[in-house]
Amino acid sequence: MSAHILIVYTGGTIGSVEESETKSLRPLDFEQLRLQIPELDRISASLEVEALDPIDSSDMRPSHFVELAELLFERRESFDGFVVLHGTDTMAYTASALSFMLLDFGKPVVLTGSQLPIGVLRTDGKENFLTSVEIAAHRTVDPHTGEEFSTLQEVAVYFGDDLFRGNRTHKHSAEDFHAIGSANYPALAEVGVNLRFRHEALLRPKNLPSLATQLDPRVLVVHLTPGLGAEMLAHLLAAPGLRAVVLRTYGTGNAPSSSAFLDVISSAVTAGIVIVNVSQCSTGMVDPDLYATGRLLLAAGVIPARDMTIEAAVTKLMVLGGQHALPEALGAAFSEDLAGEQSTPGKLL
Numbered sequence: 001m002s003a004h005i006l007i008v009y010t011g012g013t014i015g016s017v018e019e020s021e022t023k024s025l026r027p028l029d030f031e032q033l034r035l036q037i038p039e040l041d042r043i044s045a046s047l048e049v050e051a052l053d054p055i056d057s058s059d060m061r062p063s064h065f066v067e068l069a070e071l072l073f074e075r076r077e078s079f080d081g082f083v084v085l086h087g088t089d090t091m092a093y094t095a096s097a098l099s100f101m102l103l104d105f106g107k108p109v110v111l112t113g114s115q116l117p118i119g120v121l122r123t124d125g126k127e128n129f130l131t132s133v134e135i136a137a138h139r140t141v142d143p144h145t146g147e148e149f150s151t152l153q154e155v156a157v158y159f160g161d162d163l164f165r166g167n168r169t170h171k172h173s174a175e176d177f178h179a180i181g182s183a184n185y186p187a188l189a190e191v192g193v194n195l196r197f198r199h200e201a202l203l204r205p206k207n208l209p210s211l212a213t214q215l216d217p218r219v220l221v222v223h224l225t226p227g228l229g230a231e232m233l234a235h236l237l238a239a240p241g242l243r244a245v246v247l248r249t250y251g252t253g254n255a256p257s258s259s260a261f262l263d264v265i266s267s268a269v270t271a272g273i274v275i276v277n278v279s280q281c282s283t284g285m286v287d288p289d290l291y292a293t294g295r296l297l298l299a300a301g302v303i304p305a306r307d308m309t310i311e312a313a314v315t316k317l318m319v320l321g322g323q324h325a326l327p328e329a330l331g332a333a334f335s336e337d338l339a340g341e342q343s344t345p346g347k348l349l
């Protein structure tokens with residue numbers, strides 16, 4: 001029996017055309033995109049489409065995450081897998097948010113898009129789209145029980161021959177076809193002539209699927225630079241209503257050691273702001289014990305985010321912020337691995 005796949009179209013370059021006057025790209029309706037891919041008729045899966053109001057993904061808001069998560073959760077029982085067509089700019093944020101909002105989803109959710117519009121001769125959109133459908137439809141048979149199940153059971157991103165866990169992704173190139181990377185977690189499959197999944201890298205649900213739709217967007221990212229002094233930091237952390245901060249530190253999680261700087265941080269923590277430590281380095285892990293400066297941040301109450309991406313840390317704080325009113329509870333929940341978004345120290349896969 002062929003797999004039943006839902007395509008969710010949100011916009012992005014894949015479905016864009018050039019406006020004749022300005023030459024800027026603007027996303028089109030799904031029907032116009034569909035006409036550019038006659039190959040879809042030859043796919044063995046049965047496809048249905050749900051087209052949302054198409055947007056450039058730089059317009060994505062937490063309310064869009066909620067719309068998407070609700071749609072996927074409602075349709076979970078009716079489909080074998082899902083492909084979400086999405087702009088590349090914020091794809092890693094949406095993929096991360098969905099992974100935390102749809103815990104233990106247990107079915108494939110593959111986000112994809114393209115660097116060139118689907119109507120352009122050299123487009124990467126067709127391959128990305130068609131292979132994503134194939135991945136979402138892929139099934140594995142248990143050799144012992146004969147039971148058949150979806151091979152992928154988590155939120156992932158397929159882009160430029162790479163399949164990655166969604167909450168490990170980051171857009172690292174504005175022009176390469178290999179635009180999306182996963183610096184701290186390996187690819188979930190080798191995609192070449194054959195599609196070979198790395199079964200040991202795949203996430204498996206531990207509980208029944210759940211849906212979280214209360215997000216708290218009051219999360220700020222503060223990127224340390226040598227010129228950022230205590231006074232300016234204090235202004236940033238005094239933003240009205242601020243709940244949580246992702247502090248982008250140096251190396252293994254280090255920051256200035258002056259007491260003025262650390263006092264600002266510990267006062268913010270005491271005032272109930274949750275601050276987490278994400279390194280500016282894309283590979284490796286925050287290890288607060290390695291340097292005295294990192295240890296000082298820990299003592300000031302900053303929570304190490306290990307090897308989480310910025311996108312995962314921001315969206316995890318938003319999702320958990322909607323569930324935990326108290327900063328202690330939010331901080332404790334943040335430290336737990338929810339959907340394979342962080343590695344265990346000394347156990348990088």
Ligand code: ASP
Pocket residue numbers: 011012013014055056057058086087088089090113114115
């Ligand atoms: N600006 C576009 C978007 O994110 C870029 C893309 O899709 O590649 O919607």
